[in-house]
Amino acid sequence: MQITWGASTSSYQIEGAWNQDGKGPSIWDAYCREEGNILHGDNGDVACDHYNRYAEDVGLMKDIGLQSYRFSISWPRVIPKGTGTINDKGLEFYDKLVDTLLAQEIDPLITLFHWDYPLALIHRGGWLNPDSPKWYADYVSVVVERLSDRVTNWITFNEPQVFINEGHLNDFHAPGLQLSLSDTLRAGHHVLLAHGLGCQAIRAHSKQVARIGWAPAGKTWAPASDQPEDIEAAHEMTFGVPNKDLFNDPWWSDPVVLGHYPEAGIQRYGNAMIDFNPEDMKTICQPLDFFAINLYFCESMAKASPTGPETIQYDGNIPRTMMDWPITPEVLYWSTKWNYERYKLPMIISENGLACMDWVQADGAVHDTQRIDFYASYLKELKRAKDEGVDITGYYAWSLMDNFEWSQGYRQRFGLIHVDMDTGKRTLKDSAKWYRNLIATQGAEL
Numbered sequence: 001m002q003i004t005w006g007a008s009t010s011s012y013q014i015e016g017a018w019n020q021d022g023k024g025p026s027i028w029d030a031y032c033r034e035e036g037n038i039l040h041g042d043n044g045d046v047a048c049d050h051y052n053r054y055a056e057d058v059g060l061m062k063d064i065g066l067q068s069y070r071f072s073i074s075w076p077r078v079i080p081k082g083t084g085t086i087n088d089k090g091l092e093f094y095d096k097l098v099d100t101l102l103a104q105e106i107d108p109l110i111t112l113f114h115w116d117y118p119l120a121l122i123h124r125g126g127w128l129n130p131d132s133p134k135w136y137a138d139y140v141s142v143v144v145e146r147l148s149d150r151v152t153n154w155i156t157f158n159e160p161q162v163f164i165n166e167g168h169l170n171d172f173h174a175p176g177l178q179l180s181l182s183d184t185l186r187a188g189h190h191v192l193l194a195h196g197l198g199c200q201a202i203r204a205h206s207k208q209v210a211r212i213g214w215a216p217a218g219k220t221w222a223p224a225s226d227q228p229e230d231i232e233a234a235h236e237m238t239f240g241v242p243n244k245d246l247f248n249d250p251w252w253s254d255p256v257v258l259g260h261y262p263e264a265g266i267q268r269y270g271n272a273m274i275d276f277n278p279e280d281m282k283t284i285c286q287p288l289d290f291f292a293i294n295l296y297f298c299e300s301m302a303k304a305s306p307t308g309p310e311t312i313q314y315d316g317n318i319p320r321t322m323m324d325w326p327i328t329p330e331v332l333y334w335s336t337k338w339n340y341e342r343y344k345l346p347m348i349i350s351e352n353g354l355a356c357m358d359w360v361q362a363d364g365a366v367h368d369t370q371r372i373d374f375y376a377s378y379l380k381e382l383k384r385a386k387d388e389g390v391d392i393t394g395y396y397a398w399s400l401m402d403n404f405e406w407s408q409g410y411r412q413r414f415g416l417i418h419v420d421m422d423t424g425k426r427t428l429k430d431s432a433k434w435y436r437n438l439i440a441t442q443g444a445e446l
């Protein structure tokens with residue numbers, strides 16, 4: 001299967017060095033310090049210490065045979081207060097990381113925002129501030145100015161659904177707000193504007209032809225059967241706005257790619273819907289080169305009924321990961337197929353993987369057979385979509401290494417590489433060796 005094979009991480013989840021070399025605090029630094037927010041009181045102060053061990057980590061990527069590595073930039077490491085003074089030491093770190101990757105012929109794919117927002121900006125209203133899209137675009141300009149002589153692939157935002165819905169409506173993620181639905185929609189609108197201005201900033205500052213995408217979380221319903229009406233019901237649920245929250249796909253990706261909010265959302269949000277300048281949509285809807293998506297599981301199943309699509313929850317019999325997420329390989333088929341049909345952009349799976357109960361066993365290895373089985377079954381579904389003509393250009397396992405899993409702290413291990421969080425020792429899991437073979441053979445076994 002001709003595809004770019006990679007693995008993903010994000011800055012707060014692996015870098016550590018939370019106050020090293022002039023980095024400013026992020027909202028996650030603050031949120032983790034509030035008692036009760038994170039399991040076991042964990043935080044990302046040290047995490048995998050990737051900031052200091054990046055060379056070793058790139059060596060392991062090379063050992064696995066990764067063709068590309070997706071990582072994110074920590075905004076407060078680059079601009080400690082979010083706007084204004086630039087921290088050259090922070091940029092130097094990413095400079096060195098990019099150079100080390102390129103020396104090993106690993107192509108960098110940079111996510112410009114994966115949730116670690118500068119704390120100083122929250123004190124200025126955060127994403128509710130109408131200037132927030134411009135703050136983001138200015139930060140993007142600084143990064144692109146510095147790295148684009150070597151980097152061509154950029155993702156503007158990771159999972160806007162999660163950091164806006166869970167961080168601004170539900171107090172489950174940083175910054176821990178519980179805004180009204182209307183204010184959350186306003187914050188979301190500013191993120192969309194930031195995406196648009198960010199795209200413009202990349203194109204204006206890039207020293208090479210840039211390739212730009214964004215990476216929403218995919219929320220997908222699986223058809224309850226292969227009957228056309230059930231497939232239609234699942235499609236309708238996937239591109240609907242079933243709840244009065246912002247955890248759905250079309251609210252985010254329709255404006256970005258199609259240039260308008262979905263009617264279903266405007267109806268659903270009713271009186272909470274915000275007013276905005278119609279010209280904003282021209283800024284939000286910028287030409288994109290690819291559509292990245294993070295896929296883990298199907299939400300539930302859907303079947304047709306006389307009153308519209310009916311949801312069928314997965315029962316206790318379905319296999320589940322440590323996160324309690326159902327194992328549903330078909331998500332890679334339906335989601336890529338439907339998003340490709342709707343948005344007509346080449347697709348990248350920017351995250352896919354699972355948390356298992358892994359430990360270093362008596363023989364010194366990590367025998368994560370469940371992860372191998374998971375990846376093999378999911379990738380077969382990816383191949384099915386690709387064989388049917390879906391233009392899938394990249395696949396990134398989540399994650400390169402065990403890391404800080406947000407409110408779950410270090411309890412959930414998603415890595416191809418085991419990390420002992422006390423010593424920092426890295427051990428390739430069996431799945432990493434399996435992935436190495438898969439990459440070397442371009443997925444011949446699938």
Ligand code: IFM
Nearest residue numbers: 010013159294351398405
């Ligand atoms: O760890 C997260 C990542 O930061 C965003 N996508 C989902 C992953 C697993 O929960």
